Amino acid sequence: MLALTLFAALPFLAQNVRAQDVKSGPWVMQNGGTTASLRGIHAVGGGVAWASGTGGTVLRTEDSGYMWQSCAMPPGAEKLDFRGIWAWDANNAVVMASGPGDQSRVYKTTDGCSHWTLELTNPDKDGFWDALVFQDRKTGFLLGDPVSGRFVVMKTVDGGQSWSRSKAQGLEATPEAKGAFAASNTSLVILPNHRLLFGTGGGVLYHGVHFESTVLDAPANTSPATSGAFEHLSVPLAGKGDAAGIFSLAFADALHGVAVGGDYQKPNESVGTAAWTSDGGKTWTAAVKPPHGYRSSVAWDADAKAWIAAGTNGSDISYDGGKTWAKLDDGNWNALSLPWIVGPKGRMAKLGVLPPKP
Template sequence: MRTILTLITSLALSLTAQAQFEIQDSHSTASFRGIHSIGDGIAWASGTEGTILRTTDDGKTWQRCTTPPKADKLDFRGIQAFDQNTAIVMSSGKGDLSRLYKTTDGCKTWKLVFTNPDATGFFDSLRRVTSKQLYLLGDPVSGKFSMFLSQDSGDTWFIADDPGLEADKGDGAFAASNSSLLSQGAFLFFGTGGAISPHVYFTYLKCETPTSSACAMAWMKSDVPIASGSPASGVFSLAARMTTDLSGKSRTAIVAVGGAYDKPEISSATAAFSKDGGKTWNVATTTPAGYRSSVAFISSVGVWITTGPNGTDISRDDGKNWTALKPGPNDAPDADKNWNALSLPFVVGPKGRIGKLRPDALKP
């Protein structure tokens, strides 16, 4: 009997792990969906009512930035930083409520660098790809997803009218965590949702002939087995890592998370994974315990982490199985819940919530 009880206890412990989140004081009540940690203790966060925060001491203190001009009512869903002084923040909203502002003086002042040119457009995700190159994803306009590109660190923008961005009727992207658009190596990916079927779009080189050196970037899309059927369901976030097989060939492993935003307690089909760079997908065998809005890969420990309004989960097998990450003895009781976006070690959520994952939290 003692042996059986020991086995049962061991099994129960294996189904959860301790979260070890430290809740930080943001001195704000804004709802945060933008977070970008760039290392060396520097991170930027963004949220509702034109709110932008910055830390340069690894989260010990968060500085409230100057609100950009005419932005006190904007919802800043995404932010991308270059260093402790330079960042670009993205607001989301219909038409000209979708804007980009840039600071180069540690957020003392901001300059409006781009406004959505389409009256029906909506910015979803901003991604810095290189030291000077950024991409910006927006909802479909005239039947095509909007993609914009900057090659001068965000000072000027133009339309990246690549082939293959056509959208199915009712398809759209999500601005829930600024992570529906992903860059991995030389390739871009973005996730969608809607009333019909979620997709992941991915880039490839379209050459004039099989042996031609004249190649242009184009897009393809694949179906993803994540919850669908409503405008509030689909792929909300993507993360990726490079893998190498036994023959030495490199492959891109991708994890997609989401579900139904308006039904966060439903755990069916909330995560999927791809082993071939997004071409084919499998639904997770053991899924996260509800809708998830953000996912990230932690290369130092080989762990994927995803979070949302009702919990946080981790995977150690490239997204096939997920385990709930529960608060530890030194955590707040709700430390695993009420989160919107990840940029590790930081996580942000509604009502001014900012947390930091302790360095040893995910060790086996």
């Protein structure tokens, strides 16, 4: 159990900026008043959303993005890259920094980001954290690159105050799966049936412990039948080289999901950028007509009954479960939490009117 507490002394900065009425495809651009590269975005609902990025940047809106507020910077975060953020309302949120060793950290606010508490610092000098997700206000998980040959999966049951590392079987790194990607905070996902999945380089999917059981704390030598060990499954995405693999996972329900990725060093290569599943991630099929480039994030739009994926050369939509995709725009994006999308140099936008279903 690792926990560090430190209270921020920085004042809350209320930088309110009106949205700009500029569009990129169906995306209506917004102005967050920052030039930081944004990779963390979490839409809470009711017009509340949080975003995060480089240079210790955290932003918040309470009015659907009409105005974005620049939060007080967490203590010692001036050089940190906040690649993951998770919020529950306008006051309560956690943010995760990704970086080597102790540059990977988790902070928490309970007062609308006026003050932050340092909850966890990576104890592994060779570690690197990739994603952070919560099932509810108490139960959450953190994914990190392999340390001593095993992927790091950590769990909290008290909202982030304390964390324990999983000893479950199946977390061993493979020659193909050398690490995960911290591109959009979506390489780790919790299914509605409480199973935990994460994607890695090489197109390898680690599928999934039922987190409500004791398996995350089971000894590594516990039998798979009783431990619910992680299985290693293959997803038909581009997987050759350290820059390729599964970058993002999302599920519409316990069975139907989409994985996106590709090779971020080949952003315009469309082959191997999306796959779909209808059995909870046990088997995957490559998209017949994939997105028009590498994709770092994917999300399900329940209202439109469509999948939306985004990456550095634009965004795409699928109305048929991820089998075929159509281009939405050519913008430069990193992460999705619908209806918002964020990218480099402070780019952020909100989804407007989608094209009609074919």
